[in-house]
Amino acid sequence: xxxxxxxxxxxxxxxxxxxxxxxxxxxxxxxxxxxxxxxxxxxxxxxxxxxxxxxxxxxxxxxxxxxxxxxxxxxxxxxxxxxxxxxxxxxxxxxxxxxxxxxxxxxxxxxxxxxxxxxxxxxxxxxxxxxxxxxxxxxxxxxxxxxxxxxxxxxxxxxxxxxxxxxxxxxxxxxxxxxxxxxxxxxxxxxxxxxxxxxxxxxxxxxxxxxxxxxxxxxxxxxxxxxxxxxxxxxxxxxxxxxxxxxxxxxxxxxxxxxxxxxxxxxxxxxxxxxxxxxxxxxxxxxxxxxxxxxxxxxxxxxxxxxxxxxxxxxxxxxxxxxxxxxxxxxxxxxxxxxxxxxxxxxxxxxxxxxxxxxxxxxxxxxxxxxxxxxxxxxxxxxxxxxxxxxxxxxxxxxxxxxxxxxxxxxxxxxxxxxxxxxxxxxxxxxxxxxxxx
Amino acid sequence: xxxxxxxxxxxxxxxxxxxxxxxxxxxxxxxxxxxxxxxxxxxxxxxxxxxxxxxxxxxxxxxxxxxxxxxxxxxxxxxxxxxxxxxxxxxxxxxxxxxxxxxxxxxxxxxxxxxxxxxxxxxxxxxxxxxxxxxxxxxxxxxxxxxxxxxxxxxxxxxxxxxxxxxxxxxxxxxxxxxxxxxxxxxxxxxxxxxxxxxxxxxxxxxxxxxxxxxxxxxxxxxxxxxxxxxxxxxxxxxxxxxxxxxxxx
Numbered sequence: 001x002x003x004x005x006x007x008x009x010x011x012x013x014x015x016x017x018x019x020x021x022x023x024x025x026x027x028x029x030x031x032x033x034x035x036x037x038x039x040x041x042x043x044x045x046x047x048x049x050x051x052x053x054x055x056x057x058x059x060x061x062x063x064x065x066x067x068x069x070x071x072x073x074x075x076x077x078x079x080x081x082x083x084x085x086x087x088x089x090x091x092x093x094x095x096x097x098x099x100x101x102x103x104x105x106x107x108x109x110x111x112x113x114x115x116x117x118x119x120x121x122x123x124x125x126x127x128x129x130x131x132x133x134x135x136x137x138x139x140x141x142x143x144x145x146x147x148x149x150x151x152x153x154x155x156x157x158x159x160x161x162x163x164x165x166x167x168x169x170x171x172x173x174x175x176x177x178x179x180x181x182x183x184x185x186x187x188x189x190x191x192x193x194x195x196x197x198x199x200x201x202x203x204x205x206x207x208x209x210x211x212x213x214x215x216x217x218x219x220x221x222x223x224x225x226x227x228x229x230x231x232x233x234x235x236x237x238x239x240x241x242x243x244x245x246x247x248x249x250x251x252x253x254x255x256x257x258x259x260x261x262x263x264x265x266x267x268x269x270x271x272x273x274x275x276x277x278x279x280x281x282x283x284x285x286x287x288x289x290x291x292x293x294x295x296x297x298x299x300x301x302x303x304x305x306x307x308x309x310x311x312x313x314x315x316x317x318x319x320x321x322x323x324x325x326x327x328x329x330x331x332x333x334x335x336x337x338x339x340x341x342x343x344x345x346x347x348x349x350x351x352x353x354x355x356x357x358x359x360x361x362x363x364x365x366x367x368x369x370x371x372x373x374x375x376x377x378x379x380x381x382x383x384x385x386x387x388x389x390x391x392x393x394x395x396x397x398x399x400x401x402x403x404x405x406x407x408x409x410x411x412x413x414x415x416x417x418x419x420x421x422x423x424x425x426x427x428x429x430x431x432x433x434x435x436x437x438x
Numbered sequence: 439x440x441x442x443x444x445x446x447x448x449x450x451x452x453x454x455x456x457x458x459x460x461x462x463x464x465x466x467x468x469x470x471x472x473x474x475x476x477x478x479x480x481x482x483x484x485x486x487x488x489x490x491x492x493x494x495x496x497x498x499x500x501x502x503x504x505x506x507x508x509x510x511x512x513x514x515x516x517x518x519x520x521x522x523x524x525x526x527x528x529x530x531x532x533x534x535x536x537x538x539x540x541x542x543x544x545x546x547x548x549x550x551x552x553x554x555x556x557x558x559x560x561x562x563x564x565x566x567x568x569x570x571x572x573x574x575x576x577x578x579x580x581x582x583x584x585x586x587x588x589x590x591x592x593x594x595x596x597x598x599x600x601x602x603x604x605x606x607x608x609x610x611x612x613x614x615x616x617x618x619x620x621x622x623x624x625x626x627x628x629x630x631x632x633x634x635x636x637x638x639x640x641x642x643x644x645x646x647x648x649x650x651x652x653x654x655x656x657x658x659x660x661x662x663x664x665x666x667x668x669x670x671x672x673x674x675x676x677x678x679x680x681x682x683x684x685x686x687x688x
Contacts, residue, residue: 404531
């Protein structure tokens with residue numbers, strides 16, 4: 001049985017464990033119909049031209065974990081930003097782990113999607129926001145919607161700001177030979193409220209994992225959100241990350257994506273600007289080796305006037321790794337005075353590494369500033385000479401320059417401990433062993 | 439210390455150096471002057487080992503050793519230092535971290551342990567003071583957003599830290615105001631000793647008022663066409679380069 005058939009037939013079993021009378025279940029059923037009709041995207045579709053899901057579909061993934069496994073904090077501590085205090089929403093093989101988590105209802109709700117989807121007190125928020133910005137057409141998103149039951153639920157009321165950042169971590173323990181996970185997150189940040197989130201998917205063994213994640217983010221007027229995705233998973237873990245962001249006037253949303261590992265990673269990052277004077281920022285650092293594959297698909301839809309978007313993705317590809325960057329910017333006819341910037345710079349450090357990069361601009365307004373630039377290159381020879389002339393050997397000089405190339409994306413990371421951690425990860429990935437005290 | 443014998447060098451089959459002969463002893467300061475495009479910077483880069491240039495004839499000998507097969511880092515480890523005309527910006531790497539890396543890589547090449555952190559900090563503090571460099575400056579990313587003067591001062595700071603045997607200053611005076619020029623020149627003068635040598639490459643005589651050369655050489659069209667004492671620099675300043683060019687033709 002292929003993966004699609006397995007998922008379709010699993011839906012009935014899934015229905016035995018959820019409240020099918022709940023209005024949310026109508027949404028799930030609709031979504032299942034769409035997935036059943038469309039199935040997994042193939043390379044024939046423009047958006048999937050360079051990323052194939054064929055191999056993944058041949059793996060016999062468990063859709064529901066059969067046994068539960070608990071993890072000790074000391075064994076997984078290193079995956080947390082443990083040098084600062086954070087709220088934590090932690091899942092182990094898709095199941096909420098209360099002893100690894102620290103949720104709160106103190107003025108803000110940082111808790112579980114399973115509660116939000118079942119308890120009456122959250123009904124109003126669910127009615128207004130659940131599945132409202134996520135695509136009802138895109139097949140993998142609808143697949144996630146069909147199985148939506150668990151994930152992170154964050155609600156920040158007007159003018160509030162949680163005392164500390166929120167970490168959302170999904171562990172896969174390898175308890176199953178191969179496991180498919182479908183977390184569903186809903187994040188609502190009301191007017192003048194603020195939020196910082198760090199998200200991570202981590203497989204603890206070399207057993208196959210496929211995560212198809214959907215996150216819906218709503219930034220109300222003047223809201224401020226920083227979202228950090230740390231992707232440094234094992235070489236047998238794959239992630240399809242679908243993030244949909246609805247922004248209102250004067251809001252600021254920054255998403256940083258750090259892609260350092262995983263078998264196949266697909267990031268679908270979609271911004272919808274429903275208002276004026278707002279700013280959407282997408283930044284990414286990708287450092288790959290081996291046979292890893294990362295595909296960044298971004299979309300910014302400028303719907304109203306006077307808004308900005310900034311994209312800056314840096315990639316370093318070694319060995320047989322492959323990368324894709326596809327940045328789509330749509331500026332509607334009424335969205336005058338839009339400033340949209342997009343930059344994708346890549347360095348290939350192996351003859352066998354590949355990058356496909358494509359800006360896709362659809363501009364219907366005439367008074368706009370849009371710029372895009374893609375580069376694929378090697379390291380600057382003058383810079384190499386400069387470092388070598390100071391006694392730094394070629395290999396170290398190369399690593400240092402790549403580090404410098406990737407580093408400037410980190411300037412906008414606003415959690416210093418996270419910045420330090422990412423800095424160290426980059427240095428480690430590049431083999432920069434230069435005794436930095438960063 | 440340095441002996442350059444009939445040096446010819448090309449870039450992309452275009453010959454730029456056409457037979458340079460130069461001998462520099464320890465304790466000496468040599469100035470190399472010349473009009474734009476005469477090959478001054480190329481000569482500096484070739485001595486420092488830039489691979490873009492192909493040495494087609496002749497050689498560069500440092501303390502009796504032919505440098506032909508040495509990479510730029512090997513030459514640095516042997517005591518060659520080049521102060522760049524256009525230092526490169528390295529974001530995310532602080533001046534301090536860069537210096538630590540450079541010094542410890544040089545020590546590693548000599549089979550020495552890393553310099554103890556305390557000693558390193560002391561050295562950094564002393565050299566920064568000598569060049570009137572603010573402590574805050576040292577934690578900034580290397581050359582990123584530095585003014586022209588800051589970049590040059592930072593080059594001399596690196597020279598002070600690395601304590602080279604042969605320092606080549608390529609147009610170190612360009613982009614410096616008079617105060618910065620004085621500070622940089624004072625730094626170079628303090629670093630000068632009977633055991634090391636300095637080659638100052640400059641278009642103008644201005645810097646040579648502060649770093650007084652023992653010898654002045656005029657480079658034109660890839661060759662040294664005239665050599666003399668420090669008074670030659672003044673003559674060049676007064677007359678320009680045209681008379682040299684004309685003389686060379688004759």
